[in-house]
Amino acid sequence: MADTLNVSVREQLGTNHTRRLRWAGQVPAILYGHGEKNVNLSIAATEVNGVIRHGAKVVDIRGAVTDSALIRDVQWDALGSTVIHLDLTRVSADEKVEVTVQVELRGESPGLREGGVVEHVTHEIEIECAVNALPDKIVVSINELHLGQSVVASELELPKGAVLLSDADAVIVHVIEPVEQPEEGEVPGADGSEPEVIGGRPDDEEDEKDA
16 A cells, blocks of 8 residues: 655745745645646655655655655755655556665675675666556565675566666675775884885996996
C-alpha cells in the first residue's frame, strides 16, 4: 500500500510566499505529467519527512487533488537536512518508470573473520520497473561473501519484470585486504638516510664541472 500525502493547492507563488509557506511547516511541491496541467501544491512537512524516511517512491495524493504520483525529485536545503521542494509525476499502476533505488547490505560477511574489510562501493542503482512493483530499496545479503569476493549489479535480485539500467559490471560490495597505513609520525627518510634525488647529477659530474 502506497504512502499518502494530503495536499492543498497553492494559489500564490513567488519566493516570499514560498518562504512563508516553509515557516508555517509546509513543503511546496509541483504535480505534472500525463498531459495534464501542472498543479502547485503544499504538503505538511511532517508527512513529507515520514514518506522520505520510509523510502517511498510512489504516493497516493489526497485532499485538493486525488492522484497517484512518483516522487521524481527531492530538493534539500544547503545543509541537506530539510526538504524544501518536491517534484511529483502522475503515474498509473501498470506504467513503467525509470527510478534510482538505494542498495542496502544485510548480514555479516565471513570475509571479516578472514581478515578482510567489507567495502560498500555502489549505494544506488537505476532500474526500469512497473509502478506497482517499485521497491523501496534493493537488499543484498553478504552472509556468503568471503575475502576476495564481490557482488556486481547484474547479480542483484530485482522485482519481477524490472530491468537494470546501471552498468551490469558495477561492483556493489566486495571484501578486500585491508590497506596498511604508515604508522603515525613515520616520515620517509626519517632514519637519517638521504632521499634519492631523481634527475640529480652524480657527485663526480659536479666535481668535474666545478674544476
